[in-house]
Amino acid sequence: MTDLVAFPPPAFPEPADELNEPQARAVAHAEGPLVVFAGAGSGKTRVITYRIANLLAGHRVPPYRVLAVTFTNKAAGEMRRRIASLAGDEIAKELWIGTFHATCARLLRRFHDAAGLERNFVIYDDSDQRAVVARVLKELSLDDKRYPPRQVLSRIHKEKQEGRGPDAFEPQGFFDDAILKVYEGYERYLRKANAVDFDDLILSVLRIAEDPKSLAGDDLRARFRHVLVDEFQDVNQVQYRLVRALAASRNLCVVGDDDQSIYRWRGADVRIVRNFRRDFPDAAIVKLEQNYRSTGNVVRAALGVIKPAKDREPKELWTARDPGEPVVVVAAQNEHDEAAWVAERVREAQARGVPLGEVAIFYRVHAQSRVLEEVLRAERIPYQIVGGMRFFERAEVKDLLSYLRILDNPKSDVDLERIINVPARKIGGATLDRLTQVANALDVPLYEAILPLTDRGGLGTAAKKSLLAFRDLIESLREKAASAPPSDLAREVLERTGYARMLDEDDSAESDARKQNLQELVGSILDYEAEAAAAGQVGALSGYLERVTLSSDIDALEDAPRVSMMTVHAAKGLEFDTVFITGMEDEIFPFKGPDPKRNEDIEEERRLAYVAVTRARERLFVTHTARRMIFGNTRFGVPSRFIADFPTSSVKGLMTAAASSERSFRDGYRDGHRDEPARPRGPWSHPMERGGDAPARSFSSRSTSTPTPARAPGERYIEREPAEASGEGGLARGARVMHEKFGVGAIIDVDPGDDPIATVKFSGWGVKRIKARFLRTE
DNA sequence: AAAATGGCTCTTTTT
């Protein structure tokens, strides 16, 4: 590829001038390999964006010859925006910026032939992959109790992430013999369905790029003059090999922090960044050690946590900022007490003038979120949750997507199986088995086996008729798909398949929520089309489908005036003014599962704690409890060992009123720590309340007398603000209501009218439709 | 074929 187009002169100041010394050095190394060890809060995104801007303006590198890889779509979007503000939209648009998966998907659409795929391949997400494994197990007559699909799948992924296909698999023991067969079947199934999983996206591109005899490989190796990788500590072996192959120019800049490597369980390998210098002896090394984000106390607490880590690249994180407030460590009685205390501090922060969007609550596992959520809702504190049940994993959403995917790629068997009898159209298990047999015998996808099966006879006339009717339906929708915009197609699918009618006829409360979710899905297709139109393109169905499977929860995190709640994993890369880390107890954080053969990885837990602490700019609160009900039983809590690693001088210890009034707690606490040397020694005191030492309210007494509402099914994705009691006489969505028989519930929806009917989720009773006059607002 | 029951499991999940 030659650069015939003259590149415009720099229209913006030389970026390096705006950077301080070590960052400027990082930018200055325009040629050859470069590794940047970027401590938490040291401004690494700034370094990458300025480096790119510098390459474009100072070194005249054409934008389409620069590849920057990030780990989330959100990070990619932010980077592109920042470069656009330096170099202009037109130039930023030409850059290759994206996640590993999105970038590879794009390359693979171009070079699909070399990978043996058709251009319209589909990407199977986690649940699709599990469905494939389940089907393969069934075909091999293997017991899915002995071989749980989840475990089998994670084993397969482990192989793939290290670049080994079934041919390179080395079975150890009889369990592995079975795994190998499943692995082979799995690969065959995907191939036949013209489908790839997440690993394949990267692996397929890698295989092309590493093939010296392939023309596509030549193109890939010559395509990029500069390659940059963010969050490099979290790449796996395959991703690393790909980066090396694509950076044939050796202009490879990797930026990361080995202290923040928290995805080992997904194949990430910290040793890659630590050993980078071994692989590239001529690499320039830059360390960014000044933290610009956090107060002195937060930085010192973070250092205390990470210092004992083994094998870390030495880094001296420092800050020029004032010590600020001490890190507050709080002992609570139980999770309710903890949540109530957090809610009070949130209110206090708000009163100090901190916007709620600048407050975050972290936890180690999602299971901890429920109680926090209940209290925030009761206190009318607006919040949003990242993670948990995803919108795109809802049954009805997946159904519609399956229809769309089958219209895009009729070979996709997982999708065909999902929707062939939804809504019910008399194509039952027996018919499907016959269809599978024929498909296997002819070695074709299920859809292509329909005609051979119906021609062959031996099928009941009713079954034959249903199958042909289904095929006609799909064929006529495919015609539509060829011309109509995806949103029209989606609406048409809902009508013509009878899906909408099925929901209309079902007058249970859930069906309304489902209809709404489907409307939301159509809305998201419209958004996609509008976005494409704005960029002067036509939004194609396959593009939408790809985006849906490659998008994540964190991408949807809104910049809204609400408290954010998320796992510590989800918090990586974010920062907040005020941060609460809850559940800082041994066996919760560091986490220890019940399964002894899955050994805990204390090093990674330590890094996770470091990530959590370094998210805070001004204020950090860390809570632990004496007792916690989790996974159905009560654990007695011992403060996390990581708390003991905070330097005493940067910490203030507190107890909630409820905790200090309970003798067993104090005794238990002391007993638990007799021989722990370096506990924070600050005097335990009651939290300061405005206007004196009023005892903190005990939440537990309230919670036992009045059960708080549980979530409605659709609400976990991104929580809407608890609605003010307004509109239909206090019956706005989210409002808390009381019912004679069912107790307290949360309103999901209201059908207005003379005699309004509310859809309410009751804790313990599920979702009910109730005439509003039988409800009273609290 | 839908509904009810019982048993099982339960980290983290950038894509």
Add this chain to the structure above:
DNA sequence: GAGCCATTTT
């Protein structure tokens, strides 16, 4: 505690 799956029940 609660969600998911498989099995049983009607």
